[in-house]
Amino acid sequence: MNHAIISCLLANLPAAEAVLNDIDRQGIDTITCLGDLVGYGPQPNEVVELIRKRGIATCQGCWDEDIIDGLNACECSYPSQLAERRGHLAHQWTDDQLTDENKSFLASLPTSLRRDRLLFVHGSPNSQHEYLLPNMDAFAALERVETAGADILFCGHTHQPYVRELRDGSIRVRLQNADHDCDQGEELTLPMRKIVNAGSVGEPRHGSTNATYVIHNDATDEVEIKEVAYDVGRTCQAIVEAGLPKVFAWRLSHGFEFAEQAEDASHVCER
């Protein structure tokens, strides 16, 4: 059966509506959302209410957590002073806009969802804030999936959709025992695991302004990355009308992130 995974809606209502319409047209009725319903974008309440109304199973994203718990930055949060200050401005604006009811909903979200051998998280099983970038060290990536006890890990947060298969790996362990002057060796064959990143609905970062999401077939394990065009101009107009920085609209309309994110694939989030 096909099911859809969406992530990083970031208060972009036209993008969220377009993606959900695209999923509906395909007759898919199981949808999982990987969080970041709010942040930077101009319609935080509308997006939260859309997800609530549709009853979409959702885990908590980094923005959702920050709105509830306050900012607690690690260096992976913002790669520049400008990005940090823009992020704080957007955080304050979103905090002011969100209703108490919608904040309570964000606070109630779990940090992960599990269905059999499938695990759904926002960033990584360790943290909503950790980036599993596509070029992350393979051993570290496998460790994230394996220790979480999943065959397939669905994540978002990077805004770059990708499917990464981790297979044909092995670890050779050699124990040298000085007392007995003998070597003991063992080779472990690592299981095949998969990381699927859903990209971003509300703030794409894949070279186009199109929203992205993924469809997974749980019988065949086939994954399809989907792109959906939406009315970017409508969101940009709403950004300006909301009094958010105009540069957010400019960046979104060119397929750039509102504020650029860290790209160090070796970084381990210390939040």
Place this chain on the structure above:
Amino acid sequence: MRSHQGKCGYLRLDGYPSNGLEQASDSGIDKAFLKDQFPELIDLSDSHHASRSQQGDLLTLIELPQFQAPQHAGLTGMDPRVKNQLEALQLHPDRHLHFGRDPELPNKDTLEFKKLESFSLSLNASVWDPPSLNTLWFELVNGAYGDVYRAKALMNLPDGRSMFFNWIVSQESSQFLPLEEISAPNGRPASLSELIVQGKHLDGLRIQSTIDLCLLNDAVLEMHQMPLRDRQKEAIPST
């Protein structure tokens, strides 16, 4: 100028208004950059040095902003008012080159715009967060604050370096050149720092407000500079 064996001089003329159009004011960026690259450069706008224009081996670069190409090639195409200005300085040009006309100069450096808005900002004593500067420049030259046809700047970095930034809309990418002179990482530098932008529909207020988010305050600047000073101390062998 790099290949010239003798002394080099520089003179910037202001140019003249034309049909109600005003020339943009000179930011001093070119002179500061040339002075850094050629420390012996003679500034002929300084009256103390004007007499040195007679030195036989002096190669003088004279810059003159113009709204349109001269009608005639060579020296005959020079504006008589400019000739008079130069004669007063005892300068007798032997060549007159114009961007877009003479092959000695890059032909892409010509902009055929009758009217440009200009935005300039003094950034003296300002020091940038380097990744923020990268973002600001990217946004600026790609149109986030209006249609930018030309942008030029001298920017200070916390490690004491200054960078010359140069953008022309007709070229594929910006030019980023480090200046030779490096300030000690000890507070705010005294060197010239300016930004000048030309284009249309420029939103100077938004440029300014973004810049404000990029500049380092004293405490953060000290955080950048203290380890640099410590490393410099360690590098000096004790006697």
